Every structure is written in C-alpha cells, then in structure tokens.
Amino acid sequence: NDPNRLEIKENFDKKLRSHRPPGPAVQHLHYDTQTAEADAVADIISKRVEAGAYRYRDFAILVRGNRDADAYLTSLRMRDIPYQFSGSRGLYRRQEVRLLISLLQVLFDVDSSEHLYNLLSSEVYNFPMADLNRLLARAYRLNVSLYEVLSDPEVFAEEGETRPLSPEAQATREKVLEDLRYLVEFSRQRPAGMVLYEFLERTGYLARLARGEASEAETKIQNLARFFDIVRAFSNTAPDDQVPHLVRYLDLLIEAGDDPPTAPLEPGLDAVNVLTVHKAKGLEFPVVFMVGLVKDKFPSRRRSDPLELPDALVREEVPSGDIHLQEERRLFYVGMTRAQQELYLTSADDYGGKRTRKVSPFVLEALDRREADITPRKSDPIEVIRRHRTGRGVATPALEKIPESQPLQLSHMQVDDYLTCPLKYKYIHILRVPLRPHHTIIYGKAIHEAIQEYNRRRQAGLPVSYEDLLARFEGAWRNEGFLSREHEEQRLQTGRESLRRFYEREQASDAVPAFVEQEFAFWQGKNKITGRWDRVDERDGQVVIIDYKSSEVRDQKKADDRARNSRQLAIYAIAYERLYGRWPDLLELHFVDTGIVDRTEPRPRKIEKTLEEIEQAARGIREREFSPTPSEWDCRYCPYNRICPATETQV
Structure with a gap:
C-alpha cells in the first residue's frame, strides 16, 4: 500500500514465515450492537477455557483506545472471568x-x-x-x-x-x-x-x-x-x-489533559489481558481479539495538529498519500501480528448514536471482503435481558509459576525479603503495596546521597567541601514520616554532625575510590543476581568493598556480628569474584552516625550458605509460594504489620 517502503525501494523480502504449523483462518465476527459483540467475545473465551484448550492468560483483547475497553470489561465481569486491564491512559x-x-x-x-x-x-x-x-x-x-x-x-x-x-x-x-x-x-x-x-x-x-x-x-x-x-x-x-x-x-x-497509564500487565497472572493496541507492541498471545473494528474507531478520525510543520522544515522526505491512514494501517498490522495461534476480528453496527457504523476498511483489506457481504449476527431477546445479570464477583486470579527455563532477576533485597517472610516479598515486589513514609528511610536516603556526592568527587579528583555534602544532604531531605517537627529537626542535626565526622575522617585518609555506586550482575543457574556496590577501594594491592549504613550501631561487637552474618556483603563478594576472577580481600560496613567500621573477609562457609539461600528464595518465588512466616521479631519491624492478617496475633 505504500510505495515508499524500504522493501519496495530496495527489494527486501520482509515476508513473515511462521515456525508453527498452519492454524485456523482469521475470523471476522460482526454483531448488531457493541454489547452483543462484547458478550460474544467473553462467551468464546469462557467456552475455550472450560474445554481445556487454553488458560485465561492465553487471551488478549486489544482495543483502540482506553475508553473502548469498558463494554468488554463489563462482559468479562458478568461472566466472572478474571482479567487485567492495562491502558496507555486512564x-x-x-x-x-x-x-x-x-x-x-x-x-x-x-x-x-x-x-x-x-x-x-x-x-x-x-x-x-x-x-x-x-x-x-x-x-x-x-x-x-x-x-x-x-x-x-x-x-x-x-x-x-x-x-x-x-x-x-x-x-x-x-x-x-x-x-x-x-x-x-x-x-x-x-x-x-x-x-x-x-x-x-x-x-x-x-x-x-x-x-x-x-x-x-x-x-x-x-x-x-x-x-x-x-x-x-x-x-x-x-x-x-x-x-x-x-x-x-x-x-x-x-x-491540561494529563492521564497517566494504568498498572502494567503482570505476566504471570492467569487472567485475560485487556490492553490498547499501542500497549501490545512487543507482546504476543496465543489468541487475540481485535475489537471495535469500525470506521472512525479504527482507523480513527484524523486530528489536525495544532501547529502544522511546513514541509520545507521537514528534513526527511514526506511520504505521499494520507499519512494518518498509513499510520493507522501499520498499527492495525501490529495488532494482528500479536496473535500466535488464533486471531478474531470483531465489529458491530451500533456503538451508540443514531447512525449505523461501517466495518473498518482494514478488515475488508485483510480478509479481501466487501462490505455488502457482511451481515450482523442478531441478538436473541432473551439473551439481551440476561446480559444484565450480576456476576458472582471476579476472583483474584492466581499467579502462574515461573518455569526453570525462564530467567529470574533478583536483588539482595528481594532475597532478604523472601527469606524473612514470603508474604512480605509479595506485598513489596509483586503487589507493590504503598507504604507510609518512614523517617528512617528519609534520613538514610539523604545521608547516602551526600556520601555518594563525596565519593564521586573524590574518585574524579575534584575538590569537595563539607558545605557541598551538607547541600546535597539537605537537598535530598523530605519532611515526611517524622513524629513531630522537633523530631525532624533533631534528625537533621544528627545528620549534619554525622556528615561532618565522615568528612573529617575521609579527608584524613589517602584512599581514593576505584568504583562508586557501581552496578553488577551475575548468574546463579537461571537466576540473575543484580545490585550495586556503594564503594570499592584498591589499597596496596587489596580490594575492599564498602557498604554504608545510616542505622545507629554503638557497640563494636554488634557491628562485628552484622558484618560476619551479612548476606548482602556475601553477595557483593560473590559478584566481585564472578566479574573479576578474584575474591575481595575485605568487606567493610561503615556505620555513618557512630563512625564504627567493621571488617570481615569472605568466608567459604558463609559464601556457600548464601548461594544456598539464593537458590531457596528463587525456588519459592518461582513456585509462587507466598505463605507468611510470622515471628515476633520480624513482624514487629515489618512495615506491613498493620495490614497483614498473619500478624494480627503477633504484634
């Protein structure tokens, strides 16, 4: 349809060839009303799942715009079909x-x-x-x-x-x-x-x-x-x-028209995927329904730009013909090619309003059909009445297991959270339940950003003053989560004093960071472990990994225990060995508020135990095993202890 395509000009062959055997032909289903169309889509999905041919997650309903999804979501709800909707707006x-x-x-x-x-x-x-x-x-x-x-x-x-x-x-x-x-x-x-x-x-x-x-x-x-x-x-x-x-x-x-996108699709959820064609780019599903395929919906009506750019200012050659129609046709092609096995194109005569809608010209082009050959499927009067029945309520769909063949990415925080309590992991990393801002997080983040500023300048050989640290600290400060204004002022003053002592200690040292906030990743089987080192020093041929802590630890013995038992430091050591072929000589925890520094060496037994714990956490996450493991200590300090049912008798 477009003579300016590269395959026409350069004689490229871009024909798609499937690795799968031939499947059923593309089906076009046309109805008298949008409600009938939406109900038919839901019925097909329900029957195919009941027959055991597919799971809910195998189906995708692609809509042209966010508002077009309402009728189809209603029909899914009426049949108690679990779904997840992800729009580019809404x-x-x-x-x-x-x-x-x-x-x-x-x-x-x-x-x-x-x-x-x-x-x-x-x-x-x-x-x-x-x-x-x-x-x-x-x-x-x-x-x-x-x-x-x-x-x-x-x-x-x-x-x-x-x-x-x-x-x-x-x-x-x-x-x-x-x-x-x-x-x-x-x-x-x-x-x-x-x-x-x-x-x-x-x-x-x-x-x-x-x-x-x-x-x-x-x-x-x-x-x-x-x-x-x-x-x-x-x-x-x-x-x-x-x-x-x-x-x-x-x-x-x-x-001003701002309308952010809704939550993205959760790949492991056994639910029908409802999303816009734009959001479907890069995704594939066994069965795809492209719905609402009528003129002025798909292709949509062309909206003129508020400020048209003169052709003389366009550097690239402007294709001839209706550019908007060409873009819509390409988008239609994107939607069709999301289907791996079966593709349904659906439309209706009535989407509200006085006039009967015409089938999208893209449907006629794709199937080589004429408008006159299409007759709508009439709704049975009894079925029209039944459409208003109330469903029993859509159950929350279960998460599908993650197969061993599929890579799983984990950070040390995710491993820690899962081993502490699998339900806590689910709340934080899957559901992303909002948290009340806490003053320790605000304080720790501001301290960390100030230290990062110092280390980056020190690494680059740039001058850095205490005032520079203070400006970064106060710039990162947020007045959220503090018990009172007096409490906030107290923590601010503590931070200023801690940074002054940090600055004086570092200025008296000759050590220059080799790495600052350096990201790393290594593979443990099919599990990709990611993270970043706060700082890595090379001192007289020795490699030292440093992690900064803003928590108050005033007892050296307690600091020693934390360093020796730190899963985080062990993961940092493993990452360094995997990337550079040698173990770091020292692992250090620097407690900023008190100035206490604890040093430990990578110990084989701790390394072995940490690798086992990574495998344990990965197995549970892949199995979607998120049963709570409450304990008095962990529940007391869990940020979700006021909403988690397992802590009701623990806290």
Whole structure:
C-alpha cells in the first residue's frame, strides 16, 4: 500500500514465515450492537477455557483506545472471568484512584457533593444506596450540599417524614463523619501523601486489598501505588505539599489533559489481558481479539495538529498519500501480528448514536471482503435481558509459576525479603503495596546521597567541601514520616554532625575510590543476581568493598556480628569474584552516625550458605509460594504489620 517502503525501494523480502504449523483462518465476527459483540467475545473465551484448550492468560483483547475497553470489561465481569486491564491512559478514571481524588477534594471542600457522593458509595463505606439517594435528593430540594444534609442529626425528622435512615445508614453516617473530622485535623501539618495513607489504613481498605478480599485487588493495589508515585513526585518538588495544594495540582494536571497509564500487565497472572493496541507492541498471545473494528474507531478520525510543520522544515522526505491512514494501517498490522495461534476480528453496527457504523476498511483489506457481504449476527431477546445479570464477583486470579527455563532477576533485597517472610516479598515486589513514609528511610536516603556526592568527587579528583555534602544532604531531605517537627529537626542535626565526622575522617585518609555506586550482575543457574556496590577501594594491592549504613550501631561487637552474618556483603563478594576472577580481600560496613567500621573477609562457609539461600528464595518465588512466616521479631519491624492478617496475633 505504500510505495515508499524500504522493501519496495530496495527489494527486501520482509515476508513473515511462521515456525508453527498452519492454524485456523482469521475470523471476522460482526454483531448488531457493541454489547452483543462484547458478550460474544467473553462467551468464546469462557467456552475455550472450560474445554481445556487454553488458560485465561492465553487471551488478549486489544482495543483502540482506553475508553473502548469498558463494554468488554463489563462482559468479562458478568461472566466472572478474571482479567487485567492495562491502558496507555486512564489512571485517574480507575475506581480506586477516583476514591482517593474524591477524598482529597472533600478534605479540601466538604461541600463538594459530587466527590462526597463518590466517597460514600465506594467499596470503602458502602453507604446503603437507597438512603444515599434520599440524602442527595433532600440536598437538591433544600439547595444545600450533601455534607450539610449528612451532618444533620435530625435528617428526615422534619417536613412530615416518617421514614428515618436505616440503622446501617446511621452507623455508616457516623463512621464517615468521624473519619472526615479526624482526617481534616490529621492533615493540619502533614503532607498529603501521609493523609492518604492514613485513610487507607484507618478504614481497613488497604488491608482488605492486601488480603485479596476485594474484586481486582492486586490490580487496584498497583494502580494505587502508581497514584502514590504521582503524589510523591509532587511532594519532592512542591514548597508546600499539604492537601489543598495537591488538590490544585491534580486539578491543573487533569485540566491540561494529563492521564497517566494504568498498572502494567503482570505476566504471570492467569487472567485475560485487556490492553490498547499501542500497549501490545512487543507482546504476543496465543489468541487475540481485535475489537471495535469500525470506521472512525479504527482507523480513527484524523486530528489536525495544532501547529502544522511546513514541509520545507521537514528534513526527511514526506511520504505521499494520507499519512494518518498509513499510520493507522501499520498499527492495525501490529495488532494482528500479536496473535500466535488464533486471531478474531470483531465489529458491530451500533456503538451508540443514531447512525449505523461501517466495518473498518482494514478488515475488508485483510480478509479481501466487501462490505455488502457482511451481515450482523442478531441478538436473541432473551439473551439481551440476561446480559444484565450480576456476576458472582471476579476472583483474584492466581499467579502462574515461573518455569526453570525462564530467567529470574533478583536483588539482595528481594532475597532478604523472601527469606524473612514470603508474604512480605509479595506485598513489596509483586503487589507493590504503598507504604507510609518512614523517617528512617528519609534520613538514610539523604545521608547516602551526600556520601555518594563525596565519593564521586573524590574518585574524579575534584575538590569537595563539607558545605557541598551538607547541600546535597539537605537537598535530598523530605519532611515526611517524622513524629513531630522537633523530631525532624533533631534528625537533621544528627545528620549534619554525622556528615561532618565522615568528612573529617575521609579527608584524613589517602584512599581514593576505584568504583562508586557501581552496578553488577551475575548468574546463579537461571537466576540473575543484580545490585550495586556503594564503594570499592584498591589499597596496596587489596580490594575492599564498602557498604554504608545510616542505622545507629554503638557497640563494636554488634557491628562485628552484622558484618560476619551479612548476606548482602556475601553477595557483593560473590559478584566481585564472578566479574573479576578474584575474591575481595575485605568487606567493610561503615556505620555513618557512630563512625564504627567493621571488617570481615569472605568466608567459604558463609559464601556457600548464601548461594544456598539464593537458590531457596528463587525456588519459592518461582513456585509462587507466598505463605507468611510470622515471628515476633520480624513482624514487629515489618512495615506491613498493620495490614497483614498473619500478624494480627503477633504484634
């Protein structure tokens, strides 16, 4: 279709040749309505899985845009088919993210009835809908906000009303008002991210998601984590990161058209994959449904650029013809070639609106058919009614095991987390459950960045002053997670003093780093172990690996024990030997606050044990074995001890 293609100009043969035997022909299914189309796709998937031909994860539904996915997600839910949706946009429209945005809006302006309604009707509060609608109707009649009606203890006791709120609604009403009063006061001197986390924890919503008690729990957690990343980015740059300022920031982002992508697909999840064609690039699935294939959807309507670039300013030769149509055709080709075994092209006459939609010209081109040859499949009236039945609820799909043939990448932190508690590993590295900011993390990160600045300059032979370290330390500082303003000032002062002592010690030394923040990777079987050394020195022919710690250790014996038993240092030693063919001579832990330094040598028994532990963690992760292993000590210091069911009797 395009004479400017390289294979035409240079006579290249780009014909695709499959290594698999021939499969079934491409099928085009055309229906009278989009609902019928979506239901048919769900039915095909359900029957193929029930017959044992495929698993849910083998299917992909490709949509042209994020908003096009709604009908197909609804049909999957109605049939209790597990799915995961990943769009190139749409994070702010996700139910769990809208919940947090509504909370922020209500804390900023309690008279925002729309957002309060969203909050009350959410799965967090589940306010009885009959009572909620009565409250909203009363607010409309009185021309007041929903909050004003909700906070009136005598609601429905006037104007001849004989039906009070139900007991469930009264109890929920009191809970909501109590939570809002508490959170408004809680937000007085705290960052917005901390307020959001307090809400998730106080209401038990995060715990329910972590236990998988809500529909699409794992996907919701990942989308919440993405939203918290946005909040954290705001906190890192805004001079004031309290609730009112975050609300204004989000309003401006949304007004400007910002709409971040939802959580990416989890490859090991046994669920139908629903994603946009753009997000499908580079992926393959045994069975692919390309849906909504009608004119003006795919190809989409051409939108003219706000600022057209004159042809004279374009360095490359502009292809002749309709460039937009050519791009859409290439995208259609991308979608078709995602299928490994079976490909379905689906369309419908009615997607809402008055006019009947025409089948995409790309479908006609691909199948060499005419529009007149296509007749829609009519919906049975009984089936139309049954489409509105309620599903039992989509269960959280199980993670598929990772085969031994597939490489698995692990860091020392992942190995540590898994061996400490497999469920902790799942919360951190698979579900990515958001964490409340903790002052030890803020402090440690700021100290580490200051030391990194010193070591990099020392390695490059550049001058470095204590003021340089202090500027980097204070620039990396975040006022999150501290117990009070006084506590924060105390930790700031401790950091300044610790860095001064560090600077004086290092300036008195002749040692120059050979490596600073050097990344490494080595293979242990099919497991790729990755990490980075804080610092590596070469002193008089000896190799010394240094790791800095910001935790307070004042006892030399305790420091000695930590170094000798450190799995992290053992992994660092193994990495050096694998990469450079020799063992490091010394492994050192430098405790920055106290100045204590502990030195140990790579010991064969510790190295052997560490390799066994890597294999043990890798086996469990591959088997998707995430049962908790609670202990009083580990649970006490676990960041998830307030949401993990296994710690309820341990902490």
